[in-house]
Amino acid sequence: MTKLLSTSALAAGVMLAGMTSAFAHAEFVKSVPAPDASVTSPAEIDITFSEGINLKFSGAKLADSMKMSVDTGPAGLAKGGDTTLVIPVTKPLAAGEYVVTWHNLSKDGHKSKGSFKFTVKP
Amino acid sequence: MISPDSSLIACRLLQDASAILLWGACGYLFACVPPTLSSDTVRQLRPLLAIAAAVLVASTGLLLPVNAAFVGDGWSDALDLATIQAFLFDTNLGPVWIAQALLALVVLLATMRRDPSIGFAALGAALFLSCHIFLGHAVRLQGPAGLMLQASYLVHVLAVGAWLGALVPFIVMLRHQGASSQDDFALAMRRFSSAGHLVVGLIIVTGVLNAWLIHGRLWPAWHSLYDQLLAAKVIVVSVMVMIATCNRYVLVPRLKRGDGSMRALIWLSCSEVALGSLALVLVSLFSSFDPA
Numbered sequence: 212m213t214k215l216l217s218t219s220a221l222a223a224g225v226m227l228a229g230m231t232s233a234f235a236h237a238e239f240v241k242s243v244p245a246p247d248a249s250v251t252s253p254a255e256i257d258i259t260f261s262e263g264i265n266l267k268f269s270g271a272k273l274a275d276s277m278k279m280s281v282d283t284g285p286a287g288l289a290k291g292g293d294t295t296l297v298i299p300v301t302k303p304l305a306a307g308e309y310v311v312t313w314h315n316l317s318k319d320g321h322k323s324k325g326s327f328k329f330t331v332k333p
Numbered sequence: 334m335i336s337p338d339s340s341l342i343a344c345r346l347l348q349d350a351s352a353i354l355l356w357g358a359c360g361y362l363f364a365c366v367p368p369t370l371s372s373d374t375v376r377q378l379r380p381l382l383a384i385a386a387a388v389l390v391a392s393t394g395l396l397l398p399v400n401a402a403f404v405g406d407g408w409s410d411a412l413d414l415a416t417i418q419a420f421l422f423d424t425n426l427g428p429v430w431i432a433q434a435l436l437a438l439v440v441l442l443a444t445m446r447r448d449p450s451i452g453f454a455a456l457g458a459a460l461f462l463s464c465h466i467f468l469g470h471a472v473r474l475q476g477p478a479g480l481m482l483q484a485s486y487l488v489h490v491l492a493v494g495a496w497l498g499a500l501v502p503f504i505v506m507l508r509h510q511g512a513s514s515q516d517d518f519a520l521a522m523r524r525f526s527s528a529g530h531l532v533v534g535l536i537i538v539t540g541v542l543n544a545w546l547i548h549g550r551l552w553p554a555w556h557s558l559y560d561q562l563l564a565a566k567v568i569v570v571s572v573m574v575m576i577a578t579c580n581r582y583v584l585v586p587r588l589k590r591g592d593g594s595m596r597a598l599i600w601l602s603c604s605e606v607a608l609g610s611l612a613l614v615l616v617s618l619f620s621s622f623d624p625a
Contacts (some may be wrong), residue, residue: 262473267423268404316404319469320426 237317246327252304263293268316306333337402346617347392351385356458357498359451365524370517386444436461489539497609562619
């Protein structure tokens with residue numbers, strides 16, 4: 212009986228992770244330009260997340276070192292997947308520091324947001 | 334003001350609890366209980382089933398504005414038509430909501446009848462719960478591993494619902510067992526026991542598989558609030574399994590002695606329902622945290 216009970220308890224302990232995860236965040240994985248990188252003016256900014264996102268409620272804003280918003284093209288998803296957000300940069304960026312502030316709605320229904328900086332070389 | 338995030342969690346909890354009750358209770362009464370005893374029990378449970386179906390419809394209905402507020406810019410977007418439209422038709426979450434809303438109505442119609450169609454109610458609630466495989470971590474993986482996870486998730490959710498939901502008519506039958514045919518009652522008990530072993534077995538197997546596929550590990554790391562709440566759930570469910578084992582292998586064999594075992598069995602089964610509900614609340618709380 213004791214053995215049966217302890218086996219049951221152990222089994223129950225293991226079964227739990229199954230129902231554990233109703234939501235998860237689509238976390239930042241990498242970007243091009245990479246955070247804190249020094250680059251020449253990019254044609255687009257690619258941000259890759261840990262899981263698929265809903266484009267309609269996802270996006271990113273670009274701002275320069277004076278916190279002035281920089282116009283970008285309409286956000287899209289990279290070809291062949293729904294984990295990479297692509298922000299076209301319509302005009303060449305002047306040298307200086309830029310901040311990308313992103314937000315997303317993952318396929319499993321969770322919102323996430325964050326930001327990173329990169330520098331455009333003179 | 335309650336945030337859209339908290340409202341989302343509350344609505345989902347109400348949805349899951351009512352769908353689990355309807356699926357488990359109706360499914361057990363439909364598939365495992367002899368017709369006469371089943372009809373008698375349905376009559377006693379009818380108000381509860383109707384309330385559960387009403388809660389299912391109401392919480393699902395509320396989820397639409399709550400979701401719009403959540404994906405949009407807060408409560409100001411809750412009734413904004415453009416946001417609601419974008420949620421419904423431009424996200425993968427919208428079609429899942431539409432399917433759940435239709436299924437909730439089917440379940441309501443099935444339970445509101447004078448003579449409830451428990452087969453339809455069970456099927457509708459089962460399909461409603463099945464929609465979980467299009468949400469959450471179940472959609473995280475791609476390819477064969479993703480399909481395996483979705484299949485495992487489906488079996489897991491339905492097995493958990495079958496166990497928790499079936500406990501309710503089981504308790505009602507225990508309390509009124511003097512009034513029904515003893516053969517029917519004994520058959521219903523035996524089937525509860527065999528189905529119970531199968532269901533708990535499935536929960537364990539699919540739980541292990543889910544844990545391995547989602548987390549890549551089988552035991553929580555203890556440093557995060559997520560894992561602490563998970564650990565609390567581990568304890569709650571372990572106690573539930575111990576109670577179930579005690580009920581089956583200690584109390585049931587002693588029922589014929591008439592020494593208070595029946596009262597203990599009813600009391601312990603009620604506490605299983607209470608613990609199961611607590612586990613659901615814990616799941617809904619930590620489900621909003623990232624397990625990573």
